Amino acid sequence: MSSIKSGSAKPSPVRRAQLRNRQSQxxxxxxRNIKPDNFDDEPSILSDPEDYxxxxxxxxxxxxxxxxxxxxxxxxxxxxxxxxxxxxxNGQQLGNVKIRxxxxxxxxxxxxxxxxxxxxxxxxxxIKMLNTQVNNSYAFTEENLKNSSKN
Numbered sequence: 001m002s003s004i005k006s007g008s009a010k011p012s013p014v015r016r017a018q019l020r021n022r023q024s025q026x027x028x029x030x031x032r033n034i035k036p037d038n039f040d041d042e043p044s045i046l047s048d049p050e051d052y053x054x055x056x057x058x059x060x061x062x063x064x065x066x067x068x069x070x071x072x073x074x075x076x077x078x079x080x081x082x083x084x085x086x087x088x089x090n091g092q093q094l095g096n097v098k099i100r101x102x103x104x105x106x107x108x109x110x111x112x113x114x115x116x117x118x119x120x121x122x123x124x125x126x127i128k129m130l131n132t133q134v135n136n137s138y139a140f141t142e143e144n145l146k147n148s149s150k151n
Contacts, residue, residue, distance in 0.1 A: 054146050061140075070139045071097075073111070073127060082118055097127070 053059070083089060095113040102108050109127040
């Protein structure tokens, strides 16, 4: 059994070449204190998002109406164009969905637009129920926080 004394081990020829190359290269000095000019204006990636909220804001999901049912309805393009016009639509009621059962017990669903809606489009629409039970589908709304950027 032989003992190895500290400092007695010699590097391999490959390792010696690597050490020589490293010694011949100039050393680069890296400053870790350099910050971009706008660093103080932007939140850090490691900062807590809760620090940027107003008193009544929260990042938690609002589940207060989670037990309500929601219908997803596909609209004709021309109706969507009329309803997405912000100048004419200011939160007023657009129409009613009327639901009744026919003689066979099947649901008949109809969308009836208000009388004051555009005369250029039909006012009655039959809605087909494609699937009454949809699993793992959720509807969400999103709103901007007061201190968030609006890009």
